[in-house]
Amino acid sequence: MAEAVVLLDVWVSPFGQRCRIALAEKGVAYEYKEEDLSNKSPMLLQANPVHKKIPVLIHDGKPVCESLVIVQYIDEVWSDGAPILPADPYARAQARFWGDFVDKKIYECGTRLWKLKGEALQEAKKEFIEILKVLEAELGDRKYFGGDAFGYVDIALVPFFAWFYTYETCGGFSVEAEAPKLVAWGKRCMERESVSQTLYDPLKVYEFVGFLKKKYGVE
Amino acid sequence: MDQQPPIPPSDLKLLGSWADSHTHRVQLALKLKGLPFQYQEEDPLRPSAALLIHNPVYKNLPVLLHRGCPVLHSIIILHFLDDTWPHHRSLLPSDPFDRATARFWSHFADDKLAPAVAAVFSSEGDGQKAAVDQVHQNLKLLELELGDGGAFGGRRFFGGDEIGFLDIVLGCGSYWLAVFEEVMEVKLVDPEAFPRFHAWLRDFEDQREVKETIPAIDKLLEYARTVRQMMLGGGATAAAGDNAASN
Numbered sequence: 430m431a432e433a434v435v436l437l438d439v440w441v442s443p444f445g446q447r448c449r450i451a452l453a454e455k456g457v458a459y460e461y462k463e464e465d466l467s468n469k470s471p472m473l474l475q476a477n478p479v480h481k482k483i484p485v486l487i488h489d490g491k492p493v494c495e496s497l498v499i500v501q502y503i504d505e506v507w508s509d510g511a512p513i514l515p516a517d518p519y520a521r522a523q524a525r526f527w528g529d530f531v532d533k534k535i536y537e538c539g540t541r542l543w544k545l546k547g548e549a550l551q552e553a554k555k556e557f558i559e560i561l562k563v564l565e566a567e568l569g570d571r572k573y574f575g576g577d578a579f580g581y582v583d584i585a586l587v588p589f590f591a592w593f594y595t596y597e598t599c600g601g602f603s604v605e606a607e608a609p610k611l612v613a614w615g616k617r618c619m620e621r622e623s624v625s626q627t628l629y630d631p632l633k634v635y636e637f638v639g640f641l642k643k644k645y646g647v648e
Numbered sequence: 649m650d651q652q653p654p655i656p657p658s659d660l661k662l663l664g665s666w667a668d669s670h671t672h673r674v675q676l677a678l679k680l681k682g683l684p685f686q687y688q689e690e691d692p693l694r695p696s697a698a699l700l701i702h703n704p705v706y707k708n709l710p711v712l713l714h715r716g717c718p719v720l721h722s723i724i725i726l727h728f729l730d731d732t733w734p735h736h737r738s739l740l741p742s743d744p745f746d747r748a749t750a751r752f753w754s755h756f757a758d759d760k761l762a763p764a765v766a767a768v769f770s771s772e773g774d775g776q777k778a779a780v781d782q783v784h785q786n787l788k789l790l791e792l793e794l795g796d797g798g799a800f801g802g803r804r805f806f807g808g809d810e811i812g813f814l815d816i817v818l819g820c821g822s823y824w825l826a827v828f829e830e831v832m833e834v835k836l837v838d839p840e841a842f843p844r845f846h847a848w849l850r851d852f853e854d855q856r857e858v859k860e861t862i863p864a865i866d867k868l869l870e871y872a873r874t875v876r877q878m879m880l881g882g883g884a885t886a887a888a889g890d891n892a893a894s895n
Contacts, residue, residue, distance in 0.1 A: 479756065479789055493748045495755060505744040518731035519717055525724045530705065563705065 434459035435487040437473050439466060441637050443536070443588030444496035445484040446627050450584050451503045453623035455510035497528050500584055514581050527567060527574060528585040534560045535589050543599040543638050544647055554600040561608040568610055572617065579621060583614075587624055590615035594631035595638045655733075660685035663699055663711040665692050666863060667871050669821035670722040671710040676816050676861045677726050681736040723754055726813055739813040749799050750806070753790075754817040761786045762821060768836070769828050769872070770879060780834050783825075787842050790818075794844035804851060811855055819852040823862055824872075831872045 436452070436459050438445035452459055464473055464483050476485045476492035486493045486502065493502045504513040514521050538560060541553035564586070568574055574582035593604040593615070605612045618624045642648055660678070662685050664671030678685050690699055695707050702711050702718035712719040712728070719728045730739050740747050764786055767779035793799045800806050806814035825836045839846040852858055 488745075491745055493745070494752055498748050498751045498755070501751070502744050502748040505747065518728055519714070519719070521731055522719045522724050522728040525727060526720055529721065529724070 433489050435462060436460070437462050437464050437470070437476060437485040437487070438483050439464055441629060441634060442483060443592065446588035447496045447584050448484045448486060448499045448503070449627045450587065450623045451500045451513060453626065454513065454579070454584075454621075455503060455507040457503070457507055457510075497532060497585060500581065504581075511578070512580070513584065515575065515578070524575070524581040527564075527582040531564075531582070531585045531589075535586070539589070539592060539596050542596050543642060544645065546647075550600065554602060557596060557600060558602060558607050561604065561611060565608040565611045568614055570610070573614065579618065583618060587615065587618045588628060590618065591628040591631050591634050595635045598635065599638075655683060658686065659715055661688060661713040662686070663688050663690050663696075663702070663709060663713070665690055665709050667868065668692065668709055669824065672820040672861050673722040673816050674710050674712060674725050676820060676857060677729055677739055679857045679861060680739065680811070680816075681729055681733055683729070683733060683736065723751075723758070723817065726816065739816065741807070741812065750812070750814045753793070753799075753806070753814055756786075756789075757814075757818050757821070761790075761818075765821075765824055765828065765836075768832060768834060769824075769876065776832070776834070780836065783836055784841070787837065787845055791842045791845050794848060805848065811852060811858070815848075815852055819849070819858065820862070822849050823853070823865070823868065825849075826865070827868045827872045830869060831876055 434452070434457060436445070436448055438448070438461060440463060449461075462470075462472070464470060466483070469481060472487075473483065473485060474481055476487055477483075477494045480494065482494070484494075484496055484499060486499045488502075488506070493499050500513060514524055538553055538557045542550065542557060545553055571577075573579045574586070593612070597604045619628070660683060662671070662674055662678070664674065664687065666689060675687075688696075688698070690696055690709055692709055699709070699711060700707060702713065703720055706720070710722060710725065712725045714728075714732070719725050726739050741750060761783070764779060764782040768776060768783060771779050793801070794803070795801055803809075805811045806818065811819070828834065829836050837846055837849065853862070
């Protein structure tokens, strides 16, 4: 039943998008509920009282919080669909490691690229390029981070593909120049319906960040 | 059930540090699963060549080598142990929702509780008072979950009747609460304010495998006092403080 699965989310959230992509890959029907973070719904506050953050997946009334926890949950519950985590234990451990790496590094450093100026911005730019290069080295010449199969690390990272334009414009560098294989990978992922139907146009993301910059008094 | 061949001790090697709670998590997990392993003591401030090769991204501990292949981050290692030896005692619960709940709270332990406890250790005066308040806020949330209607309500351990994944993650590190209470002369786990958490911790530390894993309290106290003195002395020893504080 579609009503049995509800996703509390915000349209532009790369974390929410991870969940949407995973659900689409598994062919799971669900109800999408857009949250207004300046006016959080009672449903969200009840479902995630600890952090009060999106995304939250509510399955048969039970809430699951944190995007990568949700993605693993989706993989385990809808186990008859194409697997998100690989079967081999060592490959699973590597996938978890890189998913965690993306979680720890991309959003925090990327945010500094549009929030900061001057020397702090240059420092963030240096760090971000380093992060891209580490990911590029890990990807190598593979089709996806999961190898031939689109999987966990791809899902963790691909929502940020729509943010590359924002990061490089604010940071004053070119993602393609620094990490061409990563850009090629992103374009390959966009050929998948689950990804192309979920990600927004990079210009729309840039516009959204422009609005955030005004809100935080940046520039 | 398949008859699995005995595991040669050389298959598993753990690089760790004696005072590192993340190392203890893995040692305890290996013990609970009955998996033999070799142990190599590392100095977190002076990473060995082996550590730098196996963990070039973070250069930190613990590192588990399985037939020479590195598995990093204690929480990931615990998952790996369950995935590789599913017929040995399971660490994680079997139900997907219970697994998601355990994972959520394991992140809480590492992202919220541990930094708050570390802040108590590395601060003074008003800063320390704020850090202590933060620890109390976090413990309150756990106390709630152990109560009626909470995710773990009515259970002796987070894992149920026996200790499991979340007990290992929260338990290995919670001994710093008692250590910091004594060294910093602050009250962190008041049994009246947090009766369930206090009871859980006491039961956890009473387990045979836990007693065999966690260093003696006086060794931990001595270590904490030394690091604290070095921190207050300032300068190059700040790194040592960060290391102790984040353990």
